[in-house]
Amino acid sequence: MKNKFDTRLVHGDESASLPGKKGKGVSPAIELSTTFVRDDPRSTDEYIYSRTDNPNRQMLETRVCALENGAGAVAFATGSAASMALFQALPTNSHVIVTGDAYYGTVLQLNKLVTRMGHSVSAVDTTDLTHIEQAWQDNTALVWLETPSNPQMRISDIKAVATFAHERNAKLCCDNTLATSLWQQPLKLGADFSMHSSTKFLGGHSDVLGGIIIAHKKDEMFDRIREVQQIGGAVPSPFDCWLILRSITTLSVRVRRQTKNALVLAQHFDKHEGVKQVLYVGLENHPGYALNQTQMGQGGALLSLLIEGTAETAIAVAKNTRLIKQATSLGGVESLIEHRHSVEGATSASPPNLLRLSVGLEDPEDLIQDLEQALLMARK
Numbered sequence: 001m002k003n004k005f006d007t008r009l010v011h012g013d014e015s016a017s018l019p020g021k022k023g024k025g026v027s028p029a030i031e032l033s034t035t036f037v038r039d040d041p042r043s044t045d046e047y048i049y050s051r052t053d054n055p056n057r058q059m060l061e062t063r064v065c066a067l068e069n070g071a072g073a074v075a076f077a078t079g080s081a082a083s084m085a086l087f088q089a090l091p092t093n094s095h096v097i098v099t100g101d102a103y104y105g106t107v108l109q110l111n112k113l114v115t116r117m118g119h120s121v122s123a124v125d126t127t128d129l130t131h132i133e134q135a136w137q138d139n140t141a142l143v144w145l146e147t148p149s150n151p152q153m154r155i156s157d158i159k160a161v162a163t164f165a166h167e168r169n170a171k172l173c174c175d176n177t178l179a180t181s182l183w184q185q186p187l188k189l190g191a192d193f194s195m196h197s198s199t200k201f202l203g204g205h206s207d208v209l210g211g212i213i214i215a216h217k218k219d220e221m222f223d224r225i226r227e228v229q230q231i232g233g234a235v236p237s238p239f240d241c242w243l244i245l246r247s248i249t250t251l252s253v254r255v256r257r258q259t260k261n262a263l264v265l266a267q268h269f270d271k272h273e274g275v276k277q278v279l280y281v282g283l284e285n286h287p288g289y290a291l292n293q294t295q296m297g298q299g300g301a302l303l304s305l306l307i308e309g310t311a312e313t314a315i316a317v318a319k320n321t322r323l324i325k326q327a328t329s330l331g332g333v334e335s336l337i338e339h340r341h342s343v344e345g346a347t348s349a350s351p352p353n354l355l356r357l358s359v360g361l362e363d364p365e366d367l368i369q370d371l372e373q374a375l376l377m378a379r380k
Ligand SMILES: Cc1ncc(COP(=O)(O)O)c(C=O)c1O
Pocket: 078, 079, 080, 081, 103, 105, 106, 146, 150, 175, 177, 178, 196, 197, 198, 199, 209, 210, 211, 329
C-alpha cells in the first residue's frame, strides 16, 4: 500500500550511502564525485558522470515525483532552468499560451529567450477560458498556467484548461510553486507537468536554488526534458539536492503553519484603513475562492497587499518593517516583503501599490504588529 503524503515527504529512495562497513546513515551521504568508476563501459545501470546522473539528484527526483504521483521527475539548477527545459523540449515552431500575470521571470523568459528559438507566445488572462480559446493557434503546443499567480494571486481552472488543451493535442504545465505539493496536485487535476521553483517552499530556508518538473507520463516530451537536463547541463549540485531533500521532510509542518499565519494576517488587514485590498485566495471575498477550494483547498502562505496610497506609500511600508525583511523571493521560514513593481521594472504587470508578503513561521501577532507600525510610519 502506498504511504500517505506526510510519510512520502520523509521516506523515499534513501539508497545513497558511502561504501565501507555495513549500515546506512539515517541522513543520506552526499556524493560529490563528478565521475564514477565503472565495471563495464557499455553498461547502462551504472553511474557515469555527475551531469548525466548523480545519486543525490536521483533521490530528490524520486522523492518529489512520489509527492505528486508522477511517472518521472527531472531536477534543475533553478526554477528558471526547469521552465526553460520544458520550452526547449517543445517541437519546433510551437506556440505557447501563458498566464499573463505569472511570475514575471517566466513571462520574460518566454518573450525574450523562447521567441528567439522560433516559438511564439501569447500571454493572456487564463482565469477565463475564453481568452485561451481566442489566443489558440494551430501550432499551440503548450499552455503554461500559474495558479495562484505570483503576485496577483489569480486562480485558473486546471481541470478545464487541461481538458481544453488535450482536446487540441496540446500539453498543460502548471507552475505549482506557490501552492506547493501539499495543497495542490496538478497532475491529478489533468495537467501533464507540474513545475516547482524548489528555491521557494521545497527548499524552504532561503539558502538553495533549484527547480523541478514532474511528469504525468514518461512520453517523448519527458525524454526531451531529460535530454535538456543531461545534455544542456543546467543541473543542481549534489549538495543542493541534499539540502532540498532535507527540507522536503519538513514541508508539511512548515507550509501548514505558514498558511495558518497567512490567513491570520489576511483576515487582520482585510478592511484595514491603510490597506485598500488584501489579495489572498484563502479569503472568501477573493473572486477565485470557490474554484481554489477545489484545487488547493487552502489559501497558501503568500499574499499581496494593495496599499492605500501611491507606489511611494507602498515602498515606505516595506522600508519600515523591522521583523519582516525587505527582500525578493518567497517560501522561506522567515517573512519577506517586496514592492514587486520596482523589482519587475517597466513591463511589470503588478499594480504600483502592491506589496507581496511571503509569510514565515514567526508568531503572527508579531508580524501584525510589525506591519501595523510600518503602515503608520509610511503615513508620517
Ligand atoms: C512562481 C515562480 N516560478 C518560477 C520561479 C523561478 O524560479 P528560480 O528563481 O528558482 O529560477 C519563481 C521565482 O521567483 C517563482 O516565484
